[in-house]
Amino acid sequence: MDNSNEYALRVSNLSVKLQNQTILENISFKLEKGTALAVVGPNAAGKTVLFKVLLNLLPHEGKVEWQQKVRIGYVPQNISVSDIPISVREFLSFGNGLNIAAHLSSVKLDDKNVLDKSLGVLSGGQLRRVLIAWALIDNPNVLLFDEPTTGVDLDSEEPIYRMLNELKKKEKITILLITHDIHIVREYSDRLLALNKCITFFGDSKEIMNPSIQKIIYGETVCAGTQA
Amino acid sequence: MIFLLETLILSLLIAVFVGISAGYLGSLMVLEKMALVGDALSHVALPGLALGILFNFPLFLGAFAFLFAAAVVVWYVGRVTKLSYESIVGAMFTFALAIGILIVPQTELLEALFGDITKVTLLDTIIAIVIAIIAMLLTKTIYKKLVLGMISEDLAISKGIKVARTNLLYLLLVSLIVAVGIKIVGTLLVGFLVIVPAAAAKNVSSDLLRYSVLSAIFGAISSFSGVLSSSYLNLQSGPLVVISGIIIFAATVLAKWKTK
Numbered sequence: 001m002d003n004s005n006e007y008a009l010r011v012s013n014l015s016v017k018l019q020n021q022t023i024l025e026n027i028s029f030k031l032e033k034g035t036a037l038a039v040v041g042p043n044a045a046g047k048t049v050l051f052k053v054l055l056n057l058l059p060h061e062g063k064v065e066w067q068q069k070v071r072i073g074y075v076p077q078n079i080s081v082s083d084i085p086i087s088v089r090e091f092l093s094f095g096n097g098l099n100i101a102a103h104l105s106s107v108k109l110d111d112k113n114v115l116d117k118s119l120g121v122l123s124g125g126q127l128r129r130v131l132i133a134w135a136l137i138d139n140p141n142v143l144l145f146d147e148p149t150t151g152v153d154l155d156s157e158e159p160i161y162r163m164l165n166e167l168k169k170k171e172k173i174t175i176l177l178i179t180h181d182i183h184i185v186r187e188y189s190d191r192l193l194a195l196n197k198c199i200t201f202f203g204d205s206k207e208i209m210n211p212s213i214q215k216i217i218y219g220e221t222v223c224a225g226t227q228a
Numbered sequence: 229m230i231f232l233l234e235t236l237i238l239s240l241l242i243a244v245f246v247g248i249s250a251g252y253l254g255s256l257m258v259l260e261k262m263a264l265v266g267d268a269l270s271h272v273a274l275p276g277l278a279l280g281i282l283f284n285f286p287l288f289l290g291a292f293a294f295l296f297a298a299a300v301v302v303w304y305v306g307r308v309t310k311l312s313y314e315s316i317v318g319a320m321f322t323f324a325l326a327i328g329i330l331i332v333p334q335t336e337l338l339e340a341l342f343g344d345i346t347k348v349t350l351l352d353t354i355i356a357i358v359i360a361i362i363a364m365l366l367t368k369t370i371y372k373k374l375v376l377g378m379i380s381e382d383l384a385i386s387k388g389i390k391v392a393r394t395n396l397l398y399l400l401l402v403s404l405i406v407a408v409g410i411k412i413v414g415t416l417l418v419g420f421l422v423i424v425p426a427a428a429a430k431n432v433s434s435d436l437l438r439y440s441v442l443s444a445i446f447g448a449i450s451s452f453s454g455v456l457s458s459s460y461l462n463l464q465s466g467p468l469v470v471i472s473g474i475i476i477f478a479a480t481v482l483a484k485w486k487t488k
Contacts, residue, residue, distance in 0.1 A: 052382065055382070055385075055386045057382055057385055057386065072386070074382070074383065074386045076380050076382045076383055078380070079379050079380040079383065080378065080379060080380070081379055083259070084259055084375065084378060084379065084436075085430060085433040085434050085435060085436060085438075085439045086375065086379075086435060086436045087434065087435035087436070089435075090435055090436050090437070091379075094372055094376055094387075116435070117434075118434040118435065121434075
């Protein structure tokens with residue numbers, strides 16, 4: 001029996017065309033609440049477009065159904081802050097402005113001096129943590145991260161994913177993240193969605209270590225059909 | 229003598245209010261990397277000024293009508309074609325400048341290009357001050373939204389911000405303040421008022437509050453000192469406002485260089 005209350009997200013027959021080019025075709029999948037979904041695929045596979053559709057930023061065909069009372073926190077892949085004189089405090093106060101220090105602490109940025117620093121002078125790791133704090137400010141129950149460790153050195157990557165994992169467990173947040181890192185998929189996600197315009201694989205994220213699955217994901221495109 | 233003093237006081241009042249407002253609005257234009265848009269857009273006012281001179285209606289209205297129309301065209305073409313604002317404005321401003329120079333009577337051309345604040349009336353002053361205050365208050369309500377849109381348009385839209393509509397409102401407010409600023413510095417130099425004070429403020433700011441406040445203060449100081457010195461030296465106000473602002477800009481460059 002299909003209990004719809006269990007699902008954070010249900011996507012059915014989703015297709016996206018931009019400037020007469022098919023970007024996504026017939027995407028269907030369901031995601032249970034409180035799980036972490038890793039979205040993988042080669043460049044230009046439509047991963048970021050999928051996220052934009054989930055956020056209702058792009059026109060599309062098909063259905064995207066979020067759980068009731070969904071509150072989505074989003075961290076995009078690219079932001080431009082190098083040329084804007086804006087402090088961390090000001091950036092975080094764009095949300096509801098409450099408990100800014102507590103939110104920074106939840107992403108393990110306890111240094112009080114960070115609040116008055118300009119976003120443009122933060123290290124890659126600090127900036128990503130600030131962005132995650134931003135995404136958490138409106139108490140979301142779903143988080144969307146488009147390559148959450150872009151611009152972060154390897155040593156800082158793992159702690160960020162560990163932190164996301166802790167948040168998921170503690171706050172029962174559903175997480176969708178785009179990543180290229182097989183290790184991250186295996187260690188920090190529950191489900192795996194491989195895209196290449198269509199879905200090439202959907203299933204347990206541990207399958208990413210299976211060479212035949214890797215061949216499917218990164219080799220020649222063979223659509224897996226509907227997953228819903 | 230009393231008449232001259234009264235005119236000077238009115239000119240200084242306009243200068244301070246328009247300087248504050250232009251500096252504040254300009255702070256967003258510099259962040260948006262639209263500095264040249266502000267400059268080029270101001271030239272679009274020239275044909276409007278020319279029509280005002282030829283048909284004897286308030287020059288402000290002529291300038292604003294052309295600036296307003298240009299802002300809407302820039303916004304719409306930008307939305308449809310995804311071309312940068314700079315490319316679109318660049319394509320239209322030289323055309324507007326050429327048309328304006330051809331139809332502005334030669335005797336009025338210098339005043340239109342470089343401004344003349346010695347002819348202000350009480351009504352001009354009241355209109356300029358009211359417009360400056362309204363433009364600034366409205367900009368304050370959309371300031372954070374515009375900055376968030378610059379950081380990431382997707383992030384802004386995902387927070388429910390209507391980025392395109394907010395940009396249009398901002399361009400219209402810039403048109404208003406540029407139309408008023410033409411009185412002080414003329415159509416050729418009014419771009420200065422929205423660019424240089426903000427560029428100077430950016431040199432010495434690490435947060436938005438300080439940046440926007442300093443932009444407004446530098447705008448006011450440039451306009452005030454330029455207009456005041458023009459009355460003592462009996463020279464046109466426009467070039468002197470620009471020189472005052474450039475001195476402030478140079479000082480901030482030095483200050484930044486010293487802290488490096």
